[in-house]
Amino acid sequence: MTDTGKREVSYVFPNGDTYEGECFRNSEGVLMRAGMGTQTSASGLTYSGEWTNDMMNGSGTLRHPSGAVYEGHFRxxxxxxxxxxxxxxxxxxxxxxxxxxxxxxxxxxxxxxxxxxxxxxxxxxxxxxxxxxx
Structure with a gap:
């Protein structure tokens, strides 16, 4: 039996990206971003907002290292x-x-x-x- 409940994580990816927020383990046992969370790339790109199926989905804010910012909905x-x-x-x-x-x-x-x-x-x-x- 696989635990698929939501949990809070703080994760550092092998490429230096970080994610802090909610996730769940899918039926195959893979941990996926879901709910609210913030991911920051090693280059400084930061997304804070909603995640579904390990992707930016819903409301959020994406901040680019250049200073450009998108606030709104993602799919x-x-x-x-x-x-x-x-x-x-x-x-x-x-x-x-x-x-x-x-x-x-x-x-x-x-x-x-x-x-x-x-x-x-x-x-x-x-x-x-x-x-x-x-």
Whole structure:
């Protein structure tokens, strides 16, 4: 009989990555990340949030060593759902993400605080309008 209950762990991977948070042992006996946890790569990339099936799934925050930050929803280790991507220069884009890209209606706020709205599709902006901030 295999114990599949959730537990809290602190683990260092052979490549130097670390994980602290919840996990469970699957029916094959493999320990998998599930629930809330934080993983930090040896290069400084940090994800804090929800895990399912050993992948980033649900709400979380991914911080890049460059200073870029994504806050929002993930599916199968990708930005997927409502989120905000903050660039190191202070600009940001927000809206619905799919497969790590902003897709559909979204907003871009440049480093001077000017707000642009538009439709994003396949790495391109289909239409972009300066939002009336008055």
């Amino acid at each position: 199968d280790n990708m930005y997927d759902g409502t989120g905000t991507y903050h660039f190191p220069d202070g600009s940001k884009c927000m809206g619905t993400f799919k497969n790590n890209r902003l897709e559909g209606k979204g907003e871009f706020i440049d480093s001077q605080g000017i707000v642009w709205t538009g439709n994003f599709e396949d790495k391109k902006v289909q239409t972009l309008f300066l939002k009336d901030n008055m």
